[in-house]
Amino acid sequence: MKLNINKQKRIVYVLVFLLIAFSTIPIFRNKFMETICLAISLFFFGSLYKYKDVLFLISFLLILEVYHFLNFTPNYDLSVVRVIVSSFIIGFGFSVGCKSSLLITYIKIIHFLSIISLIIFGILLISESAIKIIESFFDPIFRVENEQYGNLSSQVNPIFYNFDYNFYLIRNNGPFWEPTIFASLLILSIIFNLILFKKIINKYSIVSFITLITTFSSTGYVSFAVLVLGLILLSNKIILIKKMLLMTVLLTGSFILFNNTTFLKDKIFEEFINREDAIQDKGGDSRIASTILDWREVTEQPEYFLFGKGSDKRVRIGINDKNVLRNNGLTALLVQRGILFTVFYLYGIYNYFYFLCYQYEKNKKMAIAFFISILVLSTSEILFDLVFFHMLAILGFILKYDLIKKVSNKKICLKYQ
Secondary structure (H helix, E strand, C coil): CHHHHHHHHHHHHHHHHHHHHHHHHHHCCCCCHHHHEEEEEECHHHHHHHCCCHHHHHHHHHHHHHHHHHHHCCCHHHHHHHHHHHHHHHHHHHHHHHHHHHHHHHHHHHHHHHHHHHHHHHHHHHHHHHHHHHHCCCCCCCCCCCEECEEEEEEECCCCCCCCCHHHCCCCCCCCCCCHHHHHHHHHHHHHHHHHCCCCCCHHHHHHHHHHHHHHCCCHHHHHHHHHHHHHHHHCEEEEEEEHHHHHHHHHHHHHHHHHCCHHEEEEHHHHHCCCHHHCCCCCCCCHHHHHHHHHHHCCCCCHHCCCCCCCHHHHHHHHCCCCCCHHHHCCCCCCCHHHHHHHHHHHHHHHHHHHHHHHHCCCCHHHHHHHHHHHHCCCCCCCHHHHHHHHHHHHHHHHHHHHHHHHHHHHHHCCC
16 A cells, blocks of 8 residues: 555656656657657546546636637638647646646655755856856757757757756756746645645745755845735734735845845846837737837737637747747736636636645635736746646636535535434
8 A cells, every 4th residue: 555655656746757857847848758758648647537627627728729619711821720739638637647746746846956056056156167067068969959049059058957058157057948937836836835834834835945046036025025925914813013014024125125136126127128129029028018019919809808829839920930939918908808718717727726825724815915916926937837826727617516525525424324
């Protein structure tokens, strides 16, 4: 029995890591990994009929993609439909496979990757030449190449770390493609830690917080501040006077930090000043430019607001070479899928936090703070394009179904006792 339990745990570790990797680690973001993840997910696909909300979500997505394909043909590639639908099938399959012990498994994986990242980041602070030696050891076997604007960019990504330009700008991006992605995963780990453990200050939360600082992600910092502020406001254990005092301290500290750090204040102002350049020359490659372009697209016609325009770059507003480099994940979801799907998808993510709080007997109002902090993170990265976040949305409906069924069965048992 013990052997079977250990085997099951190892399988969940593999599944969770595979989904994190396929979603966020450059060297794993390819068609081969997509095929592997899809094949694994099909083992769990038979249980889809039980979860009516999930069935509705995937069916609605398929209808939307068929609509986009028919509406924009010949400028909408059928392969785009395949990739989008496959990503949600993978999300469902992995949600069924991982649901039993996702939280602790995820926390431990992120904890392990955080420790490795802090060690490598620490070496960089001491000696860049030492880092170059370490990087060269994995080059060219783990080199990943991408082309943007006709320019070839490359980085060495040996699974446990991503030696890209952000890293050499003294920003810790771990093995992931960008520091804000790492910050997003760290915030999610902190959220799971708050739900799972009674003692919230532990080795996992401490390492996650320290690592979050080293990402120098302005969005990550803002999201963390929003999370703490929300937990203070929604807490049933903190009296009003203490809430006001803590909020004053937090807001004052945030204001001082914002005004005295170049990567917060100057970065945001620079994005605002250069928004037109980002729109015209870089396909919307900034948070502000992304928001402007996405809103411009989604309000072109009423049906775009309702049903979106899909994901094929040829039907989107972009520069001459049709690069559509949006990084506001919230407005990207709206312009790709429309308001109806967006609301239902986000409802699934909120549901997941809400029913986790219910399951672990936490204050259910905390789910609001968790949800808003994820929304803040999504304004800087296309989180809702990632399979991992599809899984969270789907898990919201699965967990709801499982808990309702459990309560219903308990009532039936009590009735016949």
